[in-house]
Amino acid sequence: MSAKSKILLTGGGGMVGRNLLEVAAARNVEIIAPSSRELDLMDRLAVSSYLKYLKPDCVIHAAGRVGGIQANLREPVLFLVQNWDMGQNLIMAARDAGIKQLINLGSSCMYPRNSPDALREEDVLSGALEPTNEGYAIAKCAVARLCDYIQRENPEYHYKTLIPCNLYGRYDKFDPAHSHLVPAVIHKLHRAKENGVAAVDIWGDGSARREFMYAGDLANAILSAIDRFDTLPNLMNVGLGHDFAVNDYYRVGAQIVGYTGEFEHDLTKPVGMMRKLTDVSRAQDWGWSAETSLEDGLRATYSYYLESGVANVLSAG
Numbered sequence: 001m002s003a004k005s006k007i008l009l010t011g012g013g014g015m016v017g018r019n020l021l022e023v024a025a026a027r028n029v030e031i032i033a034p035s036s037r038e039l040d041l042m043d044r045l046a047v048s049s050y051l052k053y054l055k056p057d058c059v060i061h062a063a064g065r066v067g068g069i070q071a072n073l074r075e076p077v078l079f080l081v082q083n084w085d086m087g088q089n090l091i092m093a094a095r096d097a098g099i100k101q102l103i104n105l106g107s108s109c110m111y112p113r114n115s116p117d118a119l120r121e122e123d124v125l126s127g128a129l130e131p132t133n134e135g136y137a138i139a140k141c142a143v144a145r146l147c148d149y150i151q152r153e154n155p156e157y158h159y160k161t162l163i164p165c166n167l168y169g170r171y172d173k174f175d176p177a178h179s180h181l182v183p184a185v186i187h188k189l190h191r192a193k194e195n196g197v198a199a200v201d202i203w204g205d206g207s208a209r210r211e212f213m214y215a216g217d218l219a220n221a222i223l224s225a226i227d228r229f230d231t232l233p234n235l236m237n238v239g240l241g242h243d244f245a246v247n248d249y250y251r252v253g254a255q256i257v258g259y260t261g262e263f264e265h266d267l268t269k270p271v272g273m274m275r276k277l278t279d280v281s282r283a284q285d286w287g288w289s290a291e292t293s294l295e296d297g298l299r300a301t302y303s304y305y306l307e308s309g310v311a312n313v314l315s316a317g
């Protein structure tokens with residue numbers, strides 16, 4: 001894509017979007033990123049007229065209704081309806097506006113549950129989904145397939161999907177009502193350290209495994225995808241290629257936060273998939289690999305948690 005290309009980003013106010021905008025700014029890549037108040041993706045007519053007016057050369061779809069296992073269990077209707085409506089509205093409007101290049105973000109939750117092996121792109125829709133996030137996963141699969149079908153019907157359109165593994169990093173959601181594992185680890189351990197709490201609860205027995213990648217690495221991957229769009233595979237996992245047990249995230253988190261207390265396992269809490277490791281060979285063949293270690297990523301995320309004031313807001317709540 002040329003330096004003059006006009007790039008539209010949805011979800012610019014979210015964790016992935018804000019990391020992408022930071023990395024793009026550092027490389028003098030201009031990206032147009034309307035907030036949800038400026039462009040509500042649930043409003044089909046507004047999306048259609050916006051795209052016909054703006055006529056971007058490429059669209060990056062990073063908006064979504066996103067949350068951890070507890071939010072998905074609580075509101076499956078919202079996760080299904082909003083992620084499908086936003087994706088359909090944007091992608092159909094892009095097609096009808098004649099926009100030829102689009103990068104859609106899926107999620108490793110799209111994959112069938114409980115696969116002992118690393119998940120390959122061709123495994124999408126090859127088995128039953130994880131019940132704890134089924135609504136979200138159905139929407140993600142449907143939007144990814146919509147992109148694929150548009151390409152099949154219109155070969156001059158290139159609507160590609162990246163499938164990120166679990167993510168964490170600066171600008172993440174730390175509110176326990178919505179957070180994923182890693183921000184929950186940071187928030188719970190910080191609060192326990194500050195309040196002298198003797199033991200922190202871990203949901204489940206801690207043996208579930210997760211592949212959490214630093215969001216800054218995904219931002220770099222998306223920028224590479226923009227730069228080298230023509231060689232980008234139509235469907236590509238973006239992950240670490242290795243995972244850790246839930247207990248490991250708490251152990252390393254305790255080192256970073258400075259928590260020296262004990263842990264207790266709450267077996268009444270939901271654990272979701274026992275594993276959802278992505279196979280990253282397609283990305284490696286394409287010339288991309290993640291670079292940030294868990295320790296470095298946790299350290300940067302904890303610094304953000306402290307410096308952004310999130311810690312104080314959540315402590316006051």
Ligand SMILES: NC(=O)c1ccc[n+]([C@@H]2O[C@H](COP(=O)([O-])OP(=O)(O)OC[C@H]3O[C@@H](n4cnc5c(N)ncnc54)[C@H](OP(=O)(O)O)[C@@H]3O)[C@@H](O)[C@H]2O)c1
Nearest residue numbers: 011013014015016036040041042063064066107164166167
């Ligand atoms: N976080 C993860 O672990 C993870 C893992 C794999 C894939 N992904 C995917 O990566 C993408 C970004 O995730 P994230 O973690 O950055 O999510 P996030 O922090 O929750 O951000 C979501 C973004 O979507 C926007 N949005 C929500 N409803 C909207 C609407 N009706 N109209 C326009 N914009 C709307 C939000 O805008 P406002 O802030 O203005 O509401 C926000 O900027 C999503 O597609 C997600 O499925 C995330």
Ligand SMILES: C[C@@H]1O[C@H](OP(=O)(O)OP(=O)(O)OC[C@H]2O[C@@H](n3cnc4c(=O)[nH]c(N)nc43)[C@H](O)[C@@H]2O)[C@@H](O)[C@H](O)[C@@H]1O
Nearest residue numbers: 068069072109133136179180181184202203208270271272
């Ligand atoms: C990428 C996201 O993956 C999500 O699944 P999923 O990895 O289980 O989502 P998480 O909420 O990150 O949970 C990951 C694992 O961490 C365990 N866990 C341990 N302690 C905690 C805690 O205090 N808070 C949280 N949240 N988890 C905790 C949890 O039981 C689960 O096995 C999907 O629900 C979303 O839709 C999204 O796709």
